[in-house]
Each structure stands twice: as C-alpha cells, then as structure tokens.
Amino acid sequence: MFDYKLLAALAAVIEQAGFERAAQVLGLSQSAVSQRIKLLEARVGQPVLVRATPPVPTEVGRQLLNHVQQVRLLERDVQRQVPALDEPGLPERLRIALNADSLATWWAQAVGPFSAEQQVLFDLVVEDQDVGLKRMQGGEVAACLCSSERPVAGARSLALGAMRYRALASPAFMARHFAGGFALQRLVRTPGIVFGPDDYLQHRYLASLGIEEGFLHHLCPSSEGFVRMLEAGMGWGLVPELQASEQLRSGALVEICADTPVDVPLYWHHWRNGGQLLTQLTEHLRRTASLWLVPW
Amino acid sequence: MFDYKLLAALAAVIEQAGFERAAQVLGLSQSAVSQRIKLLEARVGQPVLVRATPPVPTEVGRQLLNHVQQVRLLERDVQRQVPALDEPGLPERLRIALNADSLATWWAQAVGPFSAEQQVLFDLVVEDQDVGLKRMQGGEVAACLCSSERPVAGARSLALGAMRYRALASPAFMARHFAGGFALQRLVRTPGIVFGPDDYLQHRYLASLGIEEGFLHHLCPSSEGFVRMLEAGMGWGLVPELQASEQLRSGALVEICADTPVDVPLYWHHWRNGGQLLTQLTEHLRRTASLWLVPW
Numbered sequence: 001m002f003d004y005k006l007l008a009a010l011a012a013v014i015e016q017a018g019f020e021r022a023a024q025v026l027g028l029s030q031s032a033v034s035q036r037i038k039l040l041e042a043r044v045g046q047p048v049l050v051r052a053t054p055p056v057p058t059e060v061g062r063q064l065l066n067h068v069q070q071v072r073l074l075e076r077d078v079q080r081q082v083p084a085l086d087e088p089g090l091p092e093r094l095r096i097a098l099n100a101d102s103l104a105t106w107w108a109q110a111v112g113p114f115s116a117e118q119q120v121l122f123d124l125v126v127e128d129q130d131v132g133l134k135r136m137q138g139g140e141v142a143a144c145l146c147s148s149e150r151p152v153a154g155a156r157s158l159a160l161g162a163m164r165y166r167a168l169a170s171p172a173f174m175a176r177h178f179a180g181g182f183a184l185q186r187l188v189r190t191p192g193i194v195f196g197p198d199d200y201l202q203h204r205y206l207a208s209l210g211i212e213e214g215f216l217h218h219l220c221p222s223s224e225g226f227v228r229m230l231e232a233g234m235g236w237g238l239v240p241e242l243q244a245s246e247q248l249r250s251g252a253l254v255e256i257c258a259d260t261p262v263d264v265p266l267y268w269h270h271w272r273n274g275g276q277l278l279t280q281l282t283e284h285l286r287r288t289a290s291l292w293l294v295p296w
Numbered sequence: 297m298f299d300y301k302l303l304a305a306l307a308a309v310i311e312q313a314g315f316e317r318a319a320q321v322l323g324l325s326q327s328a329v330s331q332r333i334k335l336l337e338a339r340v341g342q343p344v345l346v347r348a349t350p351p352v353p354t355e356v357g358r359q360l361l362n363h364v365q366q367v368r369l370l371e372r373d374v375q376r377q378v379p380a381l382d383e384p385g386l387p388e389r390l391r392i393a394l395n396a397d398s399l400a401t402w403w404a405q406a407v408g409p410f411s412a413e414q415q416v417l418f419d420l421v422v423e424d425q426d427v428g429l430k431r432m433q434g435g436e437v438a439a440c441l442c443s444s445e446r447p448v449a450g451a452r453s454l455a456l457g458a459m460r461y462r463a464l465a466s467p468a469f470m471a472r473h474f475a476g477g478f479a480l481q482r483l484v485r486t487p488g489i490v491f492g493p494d495d496y497l498q499h500r501y502l503a504s505l506g507i508e509e510g511f512l513h514h515l516c517p518s519s520e521g522f523v524r525m526l527e528a529g530m531g532w533g534l535v536p537e538l539q540a541s542e543q544l545r546s547g548a549l550v551e552i553c554a555d556t557p558v559d560v561p562l563y564w565h566h567w568r569n570g571g572q573l574l575t576q577l578t579e580h581l582r583r584t585a586s587l588w589l590v591p592w
Contacts, residue, residue, distance in 0.1 A: 017493055091487070091512065103521035112528030115514075116472070121487055122530075123515040176412070191387070191417055197313055216387065218411075219419040224520035224539075225399035232408030234418075243520075 066139025161293025362435025
C-alpha cells in the first residue's frame with residue numbers, strides 16, 4: 001500500500017497553502033514535512049509539487065491528491081461502522097469549490113441544517129467554474145458548484161436549477177445617465193460593474209439586447225461590494241435576484257430595463273465514489289435547491 | 297526613453313491575466329503581444345514574466361510594471377493641462393488592492409461620489425495585506441488599503457481609523473451550544489467560521505479571552521457568505537459592526553460574549569508621486585473615513 005503519512009503531508013501542504021501551516025496542522029516540524037515530501041518524490045521518481053507561494057501540485061501530484069481526497073471520504077464510511085477508529089469529537093471536513101454568488105446568497109441556508117445534523121465542517125473555496133473543476137480533477141475538492149455541465153472523469157454532475165440575475169442600478173444613477181428614459185446606445189457609455197476578468201454576465205446581457213461592443217466598467221471581485229457599488233450609484237450590473245430582493249422592494253435599486261432577467265444554470269459536480277457523506281449532501285441539495293433556484 | 301508600446305504590452309498581460317485578453321484590450325493579435333514581450337525581454341536581457349496561468353512578473357518585470365503605473369498616473373496630470381492629448385470620453389482607471397471586509401461594507405459609500413465626480417473607474421482586487429502590499433511594490437496597483445502600517449519604498453501610509461468587529465452567532469446556535477450560558481471552554485469545541493488560512497481574527501479574539509489553543513472551524517472566503525453562515529447557525533465568527541448592524545438590531549445575530557469588540561486598524565498606502573487623481577482620492581478618504589471607521 002501507499003505510505004499515507006507521505007500523502008497526508010502532500011495534501012496538507014496544498015490545502016494549507018504552505019509548509020509552515022501544513023506543519024502546524026500535522027503537529028510536525030517544518031523540516032519533517034519537507035522530508036516527507038522529498039521522500040514521496042524519491043518514491044514517485046519526480047516532483048509532486050512546485051515550490052512556489054503557494055505551492056502548486058504537479059500533474060502527478062494532482063493525481064495523488066485526487067486519490068487522497070477519495071480515500072478520506074471512503075474512510076468516513078468505515079469510521080461509521082467501526083467507531084473505535086474514529087478520533088472522538090473531530091467532525092469531518094468537506095472541501096468544496098463554489099461560485100461567489102451562491103456563497104453570498106443561498107448556500108448557507110441550504111447546507112446549514114445539514115452541517116449541524118451531520119457535524120460536518122466546510123472548507124469553501126470560491127472559484128470561477130474552470131478553476132473549480134480543475135481543482136476537482138486535481139482532488140483538491142470533493143465537489144464543485146458551477147455553471148458548467150460537463151463532469152470531470154470519475155464524477156457526476158447534477159442540475160440543481162438556475163440563479164436568476166437582474167440588471168440593476170440606483171435611482172440616482174438612472175436619473176444621472178437616463179434622464180430622458182432608458183436608451184441602449186447610452187448604456188455602453190455609462191459605467192457598468194464587472195466581478196472580474198472572467199465575468200462575462202454583463203457582456204451576455206448586452207448581447208441579449210443586441211449590443212456586441214465593449215463597455216466602460218469597474219472591476220469589483222466581491223458579491224457584497226458589487227451591491228454596495230450599485231447602491232452608491234457607481235454603475236449598473238447584474239445581481240442575483242436573491243441578493244437584491246430587499247433593495248428591489250425598497251426601491252434602493254431598480255431594473256435598468258424592465259423585465260430582462262438572465263438565468264445562469266448551476267450544476268453540482270461530485271465524485272462518483274465520494275462516500276456516504278457526499279452522497280447525503282448531494283441528496284439534500286437535490287431535494288432543497290428549488291427553494292432558491294428557478295427551474296432550468 | 298523606454299519603448300512604452302513594449303511596456304504597455306507587459307502591463308496588459310499582467311493586468312488582464314493572460315495574453316489573449318491583453319491582445320483584446322490592446323486591439324492587437326495575440327502573436328503581436330507575444331512579439332512585444334519577447335522584444336522587451338531581448339532589450340532587458342532577461343525574462344520579464346513567467347509564462348504561467350496567469351502570467352507572473354519576474355523581479356525585473358515588477359520593476360518595469362511599477363514604473364508604468366507611476367508614469368500612467370503622472371500622464372493623467374499632464375492630460376488635464378493639455379486636454380488635446382486626452383482620449384475623449386475614456387475615464388481613467390485606478391487599480392487598488394483592498395481587504396474584503398472594507399469592500400463589503402464602507403468602500404463604495406466612501407468613493408461613490410468621488411468616482412462619479414472625477415469620472416474614474418476602479419479596478420479593485422481583494423487581497424490580504426501582505427499580497428496587497430507586494431502588488432503595490434510590484435506596481436500592479438496604485439494604492440492598497442490594509443491593516444499593515446509600514447509603507448513600501450516610494451509610498452506613504454495614512455491611518456484612516458479602525459474597523460470594529462464583534463463576535464456573533466445566531467440565537468439558535470447559542471441555544472444549541474450554550475444552553476447553560478456562555479462558557480469559554482465550550483467555545484473551542486463549537487464550530488467557528490474563518491475567512492481563509494490567513495485570517496487570524498478569530499484566533500486573536502480567543503487569545504484576548506485567554507484561549508491559545510486551536511478551534512474547530514469552517515473556512516468561508518466571502519464576507520457575505522460569512523454572515524449568511526452565521527445567520528444559518530453554522531458557527532460563530534467576527535463580523536464588522538457595519539455589516540451586521542441590521543442583524544444586531546433585529547436580533548438575527550447576537551454577540552456571543554457581551555461587549556468584547558476587536559478593532560482592526562486600516563492604513564491607506566499610496567504612491568508618493570502618484571499624480572493628482574490619487575492625491576485627491578487620498579484627501580477624500582482622509583476627510584470622510586471617520587464616518588465609517590472608529591478612531592485608532
């Protein structure tokens with residue numbers, strides 16, 4: 001069998017984003033962790049990680065991490081049957097990649113009861129879909145919530161529904177830029193807000209209205225900061241309906257062009273052999289997601 | 297003088313996080329951008345960036361980026377005096393690194409009027425303080441808002457005040473874990489919520505209460521997700537007072553231990569020769585920050 005002390009060292013260095021914190025978590029000296037990684041590399045015959053800040057797994061390192069992640073989930077099932085093996089009082093951790101807007105809105109409501117009941121702790125990482133699925137492929141996360149449908153090898157994807165977005169701005173912003181009424185031609189000259197270089201939602205919205213050109217925009221990589229910037233009249237942008245329901249009710253934000261929603265599908269990617277806990281979480285999400293998502 | 301076509305190509309590749317998007321922004325083919333980078337490297341006599349995803353500047357690349365950023369800010373001042381040089385209708389972009397909690401709370405309210413008046417677009421990047429200051433050193437951002445006081449070479453730091461945090465949880469969470477009243481010994485056994493591996497705020501809070509050991513926790517790298525998880529009863533954690541004022545008023549969240557705030561100072565780091573726009577923004581923040589921050 002593999003030497004899991006070595007594999008656990010690799011997993012800790014990647015998950016803790018450094019040798020120092022990995023050593024803390026493992027209760028070892030930093031040089032002991034370093035030794036284990038070197039020993040692992042000697043066995044494998046090639047590097048398992050790139051010594052950068054943070055350390056990055058090599059291709060073979062990814063395959064090993066993938067394996068560790070799956071073994072951990074399977075161990076949990078055994079621990080249920082053989083409780084003596086279990087470390088008492090230490091809840092399981094589930095590492096999940098998800099999109100920022102889900103985390104900012106419905107995720108906690110959906111998993112809160114499950115987390116308390118199952119005594120599971122979540123290690124959440126916010127990633128756009130391509131990076132999230134790559135992390136899954138690399139075994140760094142057990143599941144990934146994103147808008148891409150195609151599962152990675154060894155995993156399944158489950159359609160949960162769609163998040164509904166609306167293009168919003170503050171009444172002051174509308175008065176400043178569209179005093180004479182909404183006009184598409186003016187929209188590209190007024191500042192928009194974009195989450196980051198990988199966020200094409202605003203572009204898609206404009207395309208759906210027939211505008212293919214670029215537009216002025218702020219970059220704001222924070223779901224809540226995004227809404228704060230809209231409220232402050234700094235621009236227009238697409239926000240999950242779930243996140244702006246109060247502002248829409250109070251009139252603090254208004255749709256820039258009436259009834260032009262954009263729906264973005266969400267798929268739950270999970271390991272096929274991910275163990276019972278992951279299966280239960282998948283079942284839980286399948287049952288409850290429609291409380292927050294619209295049908296897709 | 298330097299060849300600024302080449303330097304602009306380097307800046308675009310780093311700022312757009314890739315050759316393809318850099319080419320789009322510059323209105324060039326991807327191979328033309330690639331050529332410019334190679335030419336620059338031939339002149340400098342060494343690589344200016346590491347071809348990773350995303351590309352990363354080398355040490356000499358950082359120095360060049362730093363220079364480009366400063367030249368851009370100085371150009372803006374000249375453009376005011378010599379408007380003919382100015383591209384009409386294209387607002388200036390200001391790239392700023394800041395902490396997630398400021399962006400989630402007071403930042404937009406503070407800079408909203410300034411942004412509209414000065415027609416400036418913000419490229420915001422969310423970073424913990426060490427990375428943010430490194431980006432500043434590297435010339436990738438013009439300013440950095442963080443809790444570290446020491447300015448990088450060529451920059452100044454200005455104390456704006458402090459964000460006040462409170463350790464909060466939902467009433468249901470308190471009832472589940474502290475039915476017999478709050479007890480410090482129990483706190484480390486109940487799940488906390490931590491923003492990410494670099495967030496030591498919860499640890500500091502426990503230390504201030506005399507607890508030095510580790511504690512169970514979820515990881516949630518989203519300011520808004522953090523509050524959602526607290527509301528869902530998944531754990532306890534420190535939240536800016538600004539962000540939870542409504543929940544504290546309605547009783548949706550309560551302090552886990554009465555009147556034990558933690559204040560975190562915020563410093564505004566800005567280039568000494570950063571041009572007039574940056575000076576005006578600095579002046580604006582100096583004047584208004586006390587509306588949201590407590591004295592430090």
